[in-house]
Amino acid sequence: DAGITQSPRHKVTETGTPVTLRCHQTENHRYMYWYRQDPGHGLRLIHYSYGVKDTDKGEVSDGYSVSRSKTEDFLLTLESATSSQTSVYFCAISYPLGTSGINEQFFGPGTRLTVL
């Protein structure tokens, strides 16, 4: 998984509770991303980061916030979880693998979140 870990791997929570998911990388890459994956929608970008304290919104950012206080950690927070946020969440990092100049994205193992 390209040196990316996610925690927790599974979580069940109740509507209205705060939830924080953690993404950790060991390779000091600048770009990190949070996606959610749902049937019928593929991977959708929630937030991304291009450096410590530098973050921006993706296409489905409502209800989510992120923080990046260290290069290696990118946190995704659901301030007040809703059932519509039940999903599988993937973290990714980006760096050029070869000499083509393409910044491929490499994904973590995912976190399955269920909001009851």
Added chain:
Amino acid sequence: GESVGLHLPTLSVQEGDNSIINCAYSNSASDYFIWYKQESGKGPQFIIDIRSNMDKRQGQRVTVLLNKTVKHLSLQIAATQPGDSAVYFCADGRDAGNMLTFGGGTRLMVKP
């Protein structure tokens, strides 16, 4: 990439046969395209990529073909094996911005 409906398109092939998985894209300004493989319960895994100024690129047992005229991308897997069973999806991106747009995916099932 383009999103697809709730039910993933499925391709069923016999072990040992070649597989061809297709992807249509909409952004003619994309600089590159990437294919990913996702096994059940795992994160997407990078397979191969291709720049928009190329027509073909080969990897180990895989070949990606790009037809910019009809905005079509295909992934060919030679001598398909049971371990190739997964969902495959394409993504396209631009050099500026470090963002990818993902397609909905195709499920490949390999029959022994």
